[in-house]
Amino acid sequence: MRGLTGKRILITGGASGIGAATAARFLEEGSAVCVLDRDAKARQQIQRQLPDLAGTLDADVSNLKQVRAAFDDAVRIMGSSTMPASAFATTSSTSLPKSGTKSSQ
Numbered sequence: 001m002r003g004l005t006g007k008r009i010l011i012t013g014g015a016s017g018i019g020a021a022t023a024a025r026f027l028e029e030g031s032a033v034c035v036l037d038r039d040a041k042a043r044q045q046i047q048r049q050l051p052d053l054a055g056t057l058d059a060d061v062s063n064l065k066q067v068r069a070a071f072d073d074a075v076r077i078m079g080s081s082t083m084p085a086s087a088f089a090t091t092s093s094t095s096l097p098k099s100g101t102k103s104s105q
Contacts, residue, residue: 005030008078015042
């Protein structure tokens with residue numbers, strides 16, 4: 001992965017596993033990275049492991065309002081043009097709307 005210097009990345013499910021590895025890699029490439037995760041202990045741990053993170057954000061990806069608020073927080077922390085990167089799995093039947101559609105959530 002080259003050409004990522006200065007990019008702003010929001011990684012959902014980023015406090016552990018594949019998400020944490022993805023965060024570490026984007027940081028190595030010079031990106032600004034925020035991690036979104038609902039696990040408070042995991043967020044604290046990843047912030048210690050990756051002190052160069054721009055921030056950690058609390059949200060459950062099955063809750064669209066929480067995801068939108070977290071994205072807004074990431075933009076405030078890192079600036080505009082934040083690029084989302086997903087590294088999560090969910091068992092919820094709730095899905096995020098397709099781009100350009102509205103949700104009632």
